[in-house]
Each structure stands twice: as C-alpha cells, then as structure tokens.
Amino acid sequence: MSTLPDSLEKLHGEAWCDVHPVHEDAVHAALMGRASDAHLAHLxxxxxxxxxxxxxxxxxxxxxxxxxxxxxxxxxxxxxxxxxxxxxxxxxxxxxxxxxxxxxxxxxxxxxxxxxxxxxxxxxxxx
Amino acid sequence: MSTLPDSLEKLHGEAWCDVHPVHEDAVHAALMGRASDAHLAHLxxxxxxxxxxxxxxxxxxxxxxxxxxxxxxxxxxxxxxxxxxxxxxxxxxxxxxxxxxxxxxxxxxxxxxxxxxxxxxxxxxxx
DNA sequence: TGAACATATGAGCAGATGTTCAGATATCAA
DNA sequence: TTGATATCTGAACATCTGCTCATATGTTCA
Structure with missing residues (x-):
C-alpha cells in the first residue's frame, strides 16, 4: 500500500484499513479548514x-x-x-x-x- | 372541555386527548400556511x-x-x-x-x- | 483470460430514538 | 387547604440507525 499523507496519519493515528486515497492533493485540500470534532458533533x-x-x-x-x-x-x-x-x-x-x-x-x-x-x-x- | 377549532377537528379527525388550546387565535394563526405532510416528512x-x-x-x-x-x-x-x-x-x-x-x-x-x-x-x- | 482494484450491497448486531404511561411539580382559584 | 390546571420527568417499549463483515458487481490492466 502507498504511504498515507502525514496529515492523515496524524488525523487517525494509523492506517485504519487498506484503502488509500487516490487523489492525495484533493484529500489534503479537503482536510484544510475542518470544523472541530466538538463543533461537528454539536452540529x-x-x-x-x-x-x-x-x-x-x-x-x-x-x-x-x-x-x-x-x-x-x-x-x-x-x-x-x-x-x-x-x-x-x-x-x-x-x-x-x-x-x-x-x-x-x-x-x-x-x-x-x-x-x-x-x-x-x-x-x-x-x- | 372546551370545543376545539374546526380546523383542528378537520386536521386531526377528532379530539386526541383532553388537552385543549389555551390561545385559539394563536393556534389558528399557526395552522395557516403549513407545509404538506409529504414535504415535511421529506424535510x-x-x-x-x-x-x-x-x-x-x-x-x-x-x-x-x-x-x-x-x-x-x-x-x-x-x-x-x-x-x-x-x-x-x-x-x-x-x-x-x-x-x-x-x-x-x-x-x-x-x-x-x-x-x-x-x-x-x-x-x-x-x- | 485472470488478478487487482474501486465501489456497491445484504445481513446482523449494539446502541440511539420517539412515543406512551404513570406520576411528580408547580401555580392558580375558591 | 383543596381541587383543577399546565407542564415536566422517568421508565419502558418497539423501532430505527450506523457500523462491520462478507460478498457481489463492474472496471482496468497485464
């Protein structure tokens, strides 16, 4: 499996399954400016x-x-x-x-x- | 129990419990311009x-x-x-x-x- | 064709949700 | 105080939800 972006490793701790992002740039972009877990749960x-x-x-x-x-x-x-x-x-x-x-x-x-x-x-x- | 407004009788068929509206005018106003049941369920x-x-x-x-x-x-x-x-x-x-x-x-x-x-x-x- | 890959789908299970019922709390009026 | 009223609350129940696992479908490439 290909290496996951650092931000993903940090985000989820470790590889959670054998799925890897196909478009790493798009994934990185999507990870920018995310709401906090608390805000999202509240939402x-x-x-x-x-x-x-x-x-x-x-x-x-x-x-x-x-x-x-x-x-x-x-x-x-x-x-x-x-x-x-x-x-x-x-x-x-x-x-x-x-x-x-x-x-x-x-x-x-x-x-x-x-x-x-x-x-x-x-x-x-x-x- | 006091008589329910006609629109309420029509709306729900019959008195559903012994609760009756305290402010009949307000209740009537609230019943105007309601979305359809289908739209509300979809919403x-x-x-x-x-x-x-x-x-x-x-x-x-x-x-x-x-x-x-x-x-x-x-x-x-x-x-x-x-x-x-x-x-x-x-x-x-x-x-x-x-x-x-x-x-x-x-x-x-x-x-x-x-x-x-x-x-x-x-x-x-x-x- | 066959292997690898990306996605879709059905079954099943633990946990959450919406309602009713019974009863508690609090206010008003006689 | 007593009774009526308006609302709140806890328990219990059937139903719904979100996830995982296993598997199916469909595509690409060698």
Whole structure:
C-alpha cells in the first residue's frame, strides 16, 4: 500500500484499513479548514433536532409567534407529554428558548438561524 | 372541555386527548400556511442525513470539490463500506450527486442549499 | 483470460430514538 | 387547604440507525 499523507496519519493515528486515497492533493485540500470534532458533533445533534416531522411542525408553528405547550400540542397533534419531551431536547440543543409565566411555558425559536435552516431546507425539498 | 377549532377537528379527525388550546387565535394563526405532510416528512429525512458527524464530514469535504469514495473514506476516517452506505442514502435524499468514471465514482454536493444548510448550522453552533 | 482494484450491497448486531404511561411539580382559584 | 390546571420527568417499549463483515458487481490492466 502507498504511504498515507502525514496529515492523515496524524488525523487517525494509523492506517485504519487498506484503502488509500487516490487523489492525495484533493484529500489534503479537503482536510484544510475542518470544523472541530466538538463543533461537528454539536452540529449533528442540532440537525438531529430537525430530523423529525413532529419537531419540524413545532419549528414551523414557532416561526410566526411564541406558543405555549398546550397550543403546540394542539397544532402539532401529539400528546402534551410528547411535545414537552421534544421541547426539552430542543431547548438543550438551542433550537428553542422558553419563558415561564405563571403555570404556562411559552416557547419561541432560539434565533434567526433556526428559521433560516427550516426555510432553506424547505426550499431544497420543494424543488 | 372546551370545543376545539374546526380546523383542528378537520386536521386531526377528532379530539386526541383532553388537552385543549389555551390561545385559539394563536393556534389558528399557526395552522395557516403549513407545509404538506409529504414535504415535511421529506424535510425531516433531509435533516436526518445531516444528523451524523460522519455524514457531516462528507458534506464538509465535498464543499470544496468532488471526491471519489476512496478519498472520502480517507478524509472522513471510516471504512469504505461505511462511506458507501452513507453515500447511497445521501444520494437518495439528494444531498449529493455522483458520476461514474471507469471504476471510480465521484461525488459532489447536490446543490447550493446543502452547502448553505451546513454553513448556517455551523454558524449557529459556533455562537 | 485472470488478478487487482474501486465501489456497491445484504445481513446482523449494539446502541440511539420517539412515543406512551404513570406520576411528580408547580401555580392558580375558591 | 383543596381541587383543577399546565407542564415536566422517568421508565419502558418497539423501532430505527450506523457500523462491520462478507460478498457481489463492474472496471482496468497485464
């Protein structure tokens, strides 16, 4: 097998299989300016939060205005418990923010990026 | 329990639980201009393709230029088989395109939307 | 033709995910 | 306080996911 580029050896510690890159220049270029593992893992978790029709309905509903859990349950058409579970995850992944007002909890999108991801994705799908 | 809005009755067929919307106006507003179930399911599947660090590394690598499976395997650091499995899914969900050239298969991002989703997501995560 | 190579694919398994159910917490009103 | 309401949370379950292994397909070259 041919020698792997140094950056690859450093990257993965050792040859992980007998596959070797065919276009070493292209591989080197692709290795430049990579996001950190932590950022990439976080990004994957973020997209995971958008990878469910139920949660996308929640995002869609929150694009216009903030809503309470009960309203979201009605709009999305799943149980209040299920919505609450989803919202906690979405909160943790910074897809939504919330505020408590008495016994109600009002949710809204975390920032403009979330609405933008939803919009861009929908454009892509509708083509 | 209070009566549910007509649009909700139509939407879900019948009262699905004893939860009722607290803000009927807000619920009605949220129900306007919703994407179709088919589009939303497709959108969820699209985000699902971006919900894995391995596949995100593939997208990241393909932002600059097209690469063959072998190169991608090297850049991403997983087996050729795993990359190939991912690429088939990503092809089906229109995240990537491919072209065959001899025994090689070259992959690139399907369109600008994909790069945009990656970029926006990374911005969001890096804040 | 046969060997080497690049990629695709099916089966199978460990781990993650989405929902429901039951019950906890907290607030409001009488 | 008591009861009703709004939300949160843990456990449990069936389903889905991502990887590996083994193998198949198709191409190039000698």
């Amino acid at each position: 994957a978790d973020t997209f995971q939060m958008l990878a469910s029709p139920t949660r996308l309905r929640i995002v869609e509903a929150l694009r216009r205005q903030e809503l309470c859990v009960c309203d979201l349950s009605a709009v999305v058409g799943v149980s209040q418990s299920a919505v609450s579970h989803h919202l906690r995850q979405m909160r943790q992944m910074r897809i939504v923010r919330w505020r408590k007002d008495g016994r109600m909890a009002y949710y809204r999108l975390d920032d403009e990026h979330v609405a933008q991801l939803f919009g861009t994705g929908l454009e892509h799908v509708r083509e | 969820a599947d699209t985000f699902q393709m971006l919900a894995s660090p391995t596949r995100l590394r593939i997208v990241e690598a393909l932002r600059r230029q097209e690469l063959c499976v072998c190169d991608l395997s090297a850049v991403v650091g997983v087996s050729q088989s795993a990359v190939s499995h991912h690429l088939r899914q990503m092809r089906q969900m229109r995240i990537v395109r491919w072209r065959k050239d001899g025994r090689m298969a070259y992959y690139r991002l399907d369109d600008e939307h994909v790069a945009q989703l990656f970029g926006t997501g990374l911005e969001h995560v890096r804040e």
